[in-house]
Every structure is written in structure tokens, then in C-alpha cells.
Amino acid sequence: MAENVVVVGAQWGDEGKGKIVDLLTEKVEVIVRFQGGNNAGHTLVVKGHKVVLHLIPSGILHPDKLCLIGNGVVLDPEVFCRELDGLNSLGVQVGPSSLKISRKTHLIMPYHKLLDSAREEKKKGPDKIGTTGRGIGPAYEDKVARTGIRAADVLKPQLMLAKMEKAVEEKNVLFQHYFDQPPVKVKDMWEAIQPWTERLKPYLADISAEIASVHHAGKPVLFEGAQGTHLDIDHGTYPYVTSSNTLAGNASAGSGCGPSALHKVVAVVKAYTTRVGAGPFPTELDDETGRHLQTQGAEFGATTGRARRCGWLDLVVLRESCRLNAPQEIALTKLDVLSGLPQIRVCTGYESTEGRLAFPPQMENGLSQVDPVYETLPGWEEDISEIRSFAALPAAAQEYIRCIEQELGVKVGIISVGPDREQTLVR
Template structure:
């Protein structure tokens, strides 16, 4: 069976959770390979909404192994809260089916404090729109080689020692740069200890779990968070997340070989949205943008923040294709466009007097581009009951065909509503 990577091709919020949930049915294991609880996947099954932040979306399917890879940064408090909520729904969240890599770095309370203190000192124009959940500071500690890893939770003496070491420098910053009270290492230790004890049974070797699943002929599904243009290297820096969101990180973030990645699915919202700061060339400030925002229910699953909305940007998508090499596209929220008389697609940018097909590589270059549009006819029909290509209005099919032509990638999946069944 071919392994599958699912990635977001825009700025996140493309509907990855729903597609992962659908594909999980035929997978034996689902792996989350990067990001933290700054991402939220909203699933709707039989009309009931379920929002996940850390645990892979496949948890809604009984018997599926759900793995959290080493590329993730895990908030133990959020993880335990998520376990409890899923257990209340009657789902099996035991260590028999959930595993956390011992190499996964852990978000500590002082990471959240650094995040909020740092952002509060910036002017509005300098804010990057962080969720304040300690994601960036945790990744910083990982690179600084002073991070707490999930495996450390099994060794209490080592855990306290590493907390003390991590706070030596941070307490200087808290006191002298951010003007907040220093943090007591022992208090932090006591705060996280109950959660650490709950996490220990879930610790394991995710690399081996992936290998065993493949050896048994099972399909492994790799689930990313956020989107390509929030990638720390390839996104709209500095308005990005703190990890690599591109498909190449599916291997390094979970502990397997790139040769294990077979089918790569780009999740593409039928229009474009973005949360937080940063350039957004096709952003709309008119009735069409309001229509998408309202009809699409465009609010962040994690933050509740209103999402900025705009026309589909093929320059952004073209770059995602180049960086990720998708074998197919999954178009989501196509139903949201029903009722718009005309649809626009950004096919190129004008930048420094030239026509460009890919985003400028200079920092903040996308803030100075002018989108070049082509216009297509819309449709009025309600498509939420569509079960196949032939059920779509001709103009909807033409819209999808144009996306295929401009991206060079086949549309393999279409979603026409939030429920699991509204996909073909």
C-alpha cells in the first residue's frame, strides 16, 4: 500500500483535517510530523463537530494507530485536555493506539510566557500574529539544545535539571528585557509533573512503529499542520510559523526515509484565506470577501480569529507545487463559492515592472506585488449534495479544470461541505 502525505498548499486552514479523516479509513497508522497546538483541525462527522489540535485526525477511526512524531512540539497540558475530551466522546485514547515519540520536544509554561511577553513589546506593525502558545520559543530551545523532550518525562531528576538549565538565561530576559517576574524552576517542575506522569505510558519509538506498519503492508498517512507559505524557510518570512511545513519534513519530522513517501496530496481551498499578519496579494475588502468569510465560517479553529479572505492565488499554489511535488490536488470548500456571479483567479503578479509566475524571494516582497486576474463565470446552484464530477454545474467543473491547467496537477478529491460524506 502506498503511503500518503497530506499538506496545506496555502497559508493553512485549507481543510486538511477532513481529508486526513477521510483517508484514515484505509490507513493503518496516521502520523503528525510538525507544528504544535497552534494548529486546529475541524472535523464534522454525522453533523457533530470535533476540533483537534495535537492528536492526529485519524483518532476518530477505531483501531487506527495515531503517532506524534519528533518534529512536533507538544504541550502536555493541551494533550491531556484533548485526551479527556475524546474519552468523553467514547473514543479509545489508550496507549495501545496513541504514541508520542520520545524525541518530541515539549512546550513548557515558560515558553508561553516568553511568547506573550515578546509579542506584547512589539508595535502593531511589528507583530507577526503568533498564537502565543509557546511554539516558537520551544523550537528555539530545540535548536539551542536546551529543550525538554518527551522522553525526559520518564526521568524526574533529569527533568528538573533541564528545567533549571533552561531558565538560567530566560530569567535574565524576563527580568531585564520584558519586565516580568523570574520563573521558579521548582514551581514549573511541580506544575508539569502530573502531566508528565500521564504522558509516560504514551512514549515510544515512532520510527519503528512506521516501519512495522509498512512491513505488514499497511498504509501510513502523514499529516502536516499549517500551510506551505507559513514554512519557516519557504513562507512569507517573518510572518511564518516556526517549523518546516513542506512535505520533505514528513520524513525527518516522523523518523522515516523519503523513499517511504509515495502519494502526496495538496489541500487547496477553492479561494484563499490567511490568519494573522503578513502579505496577502489577493485579499478582498469588499462584499465578495465578506461573503466568503460568512458563508465559509472563516474563523480559526485554534484562536477563533476571523480569517482574511481573497481570490484563489495560483502564484502561491504554483510555488507549493514546486516545493512539495504533489501527485494530486484536493479542492475544499468549493460550495462556499456558490452564489458568486463571477470568480477571479490570480494567474501572475506584477513585481518591479515585470510579470512573475512565482512569489518574489526577497523578504516581504509579496507586500509589493500586484495580482493579475482572469475572470470566470460563477454558479448559483447548491452543490452540497454533489456525489460526483457530473453532479457539479458546468461552470464549477470549468473552474476546477482551470485550476488543473494552471497548476499542472490533477484534481483528485473535491469537498463540497463540512461533513465527512460531502467529499468525492
């Protein structure tokens, strides 16, 4: 039977999932995005050309593959259409035969983005979450409140308009009396989104049925997650999290298939740690080494352009990721960024008022109340970007990888030594 694979980020996002998905896509027939919105960007470099995708699965760059957007995603129709246009301008022809959207996928409406920005502006200091302002949170709120607009609603304009009016009625109370902003006019927003929602119609499909059909035909499926484990709404560093479940287990609910269809989990781990926005970060480096990681790793958000905070690899965070996702394999990315550092440190535990911890504390902002315990490993000077086998890596780089495997009990099967598709070692 074909092996279905789930790819998830094991840190706070930005681990390089896009490249790993792109690599694994060659072995599958179907790629499914199962959660999140356009608050995440997957950057791929193919033959020196950089492509950033926010909603459309990374597998779209491969011919003869079927890409699906699941019900667990919140989709901005305008962003989706602009992404289509961008791909077509690069010569990547995308149509309803190669890309489908679940009719159950919730849509991000213009008022969601306005509400997102208004909330973040009103927050002060430590209360700021660092949201991208893309409307993702408010769209998920409406989904849970059962006032959301689903993709299938674009096929019934009167229903969609009625649902918008109901949603906006409540939000205008907030806009006027809490945020001191003018009320939203449904008519204006309806007219603004019509060109985008009209273009969605040919792409709508029963994604659950599509996955079942492929599965029964014995063809492999790849499930593509967005963000990272520690941004999960339930298990992440709450409240500094995203608005969806980012764990491998959600690939089932977020795409419409049974959990028995998930055969293998690949956890993507960056060779150091980064974080965007606010939130506790025990191994953060605000020094020359941190700037080295940021510069050499080009650590700037694909969606927002914001500089990412950088720090040493945190194995405590990764132990929790392995416990939550149960990966069979790790894909280690950006190992080349560590080249040139005389010593490399890894966090193997936390000191806290409760003693030594091997897993993150579970109280709110618990990570801000711990001190990292480090193990120091030798660094390497060699440029490893052209190396294509594990045996050819410097001894110190091999030792670093073995340390990760020993601490986490999971094999590092894929190693990325550069952004291009070809700069990858498969063990």
C-alpha cells in the same frame, strides 16, 4: 506494496486538511503527525458533530487505527491531556495501544508560553507576527539551542528538572531586564506540569521503529502535516511564518523514516485563499465578497477563534506550493462557499517592478510589493452541497476546477462541497 501518503496544506493553513486526512484514513493503518504544535486546529464534522483536534492526529476518530506523534512536533503536555479527556468524553476511547508519542518529541513548557506572549506584546505595529502565543516558537528555539525538554525526559525527573533550571536561568534575564516581568520560578512550574507529564509516560514509544514495522508488514501509512506551505520556516512568507518545516519532504525527518517511504503527496487547496494574523496577502478582499467568503466559509480559527482574512484563489502561491511539495493530487475544499457569486476571479500572475511574475518573489515581504493579475470566470448560483459526482456539478464549477488543473498541472482528485465527511466527491 502499500502506498504511503503525505497530506499537506498548500496555502497559509486552514485549508481543511483535517477532513481530507479523515477521509483518507479509511485506507491506511497508521496516521503520523510530523510537525507543528497546538497552534493549529483540525476541524472535522462527523454525522453533524464537530470535533476539533490540535495535537492528536485526525485519524483517532476511526477505530482500529494507530496514531503517532512524531519527533518533529512540539507537544504541550497539558493540551495533549485535555484533548485526550475531550475525546474520551465523546466516547472515543484513546489509550497507548492506539496513540503513541515519540520519545524525541520536544515539550512545550509553561515558560515557553510566557516568553511567546511577552515578545508579541512588546512588538509594535508591523513587527507583530500574529503568533498564537502557544509557546511553539520558543520551544523550537530551545530545540535548536539544544536546551529543550524532550518527551523521554519525563522518565528521568532529576534530568528534566536540571534541564528546566538551566533553560529558565537564561530566560529570567529576559523576563526581568527586557520584558520588565517577574522571574520564573522553576519549582512552581515543575509542580504545575507534574500531573500532565505523568500521564504522558504510557504513551511514549520509538515512533521510527513503529513506522518501520508497519512499512515492512506492507501496511499503508498516512503522514499528516499542520499549517500550510507558505507558513514554512524556510520557504514561507518570512518572517510571517510558523517555526517548523511544513513541506511534504519534512514528513521523513519529522517522523523518523527514509524519504523513499513517502510514495504520494496530496496537497490540500481551499477554493479561495485565507490567512490568519499578519503578513502580505495579494488577493485579499476587504469588501462584500470578502465578507461573503468569511461568513459562508465560517472562517474563524479553530485554535484562536480569530477571523481569517479572505481573498480570491492565488495560483501564483499554489504554483510555488506544487514546486516545493511535488503533489500527485490536489484535494480542493470548500468549493460550496463560492456558490452564489456571479463572477469568480483567480490570480494567475503578479505585476512587479521586475515585470510579470509566475512565482512569488523571494525577498522579504516581496508579496507586499506586487499586484495580482486576475482572470475572471463565471460563477454559479446552485447549491452544490448535496452533489456527489463531478459530472453533476454546475458547468461553471467544472470550468473553475479545470482552470486550476490546467494552471498547476496537477489533477484535482478530491472535491469537498461541505464540512461533513459525506460531502465529498472522489474523481
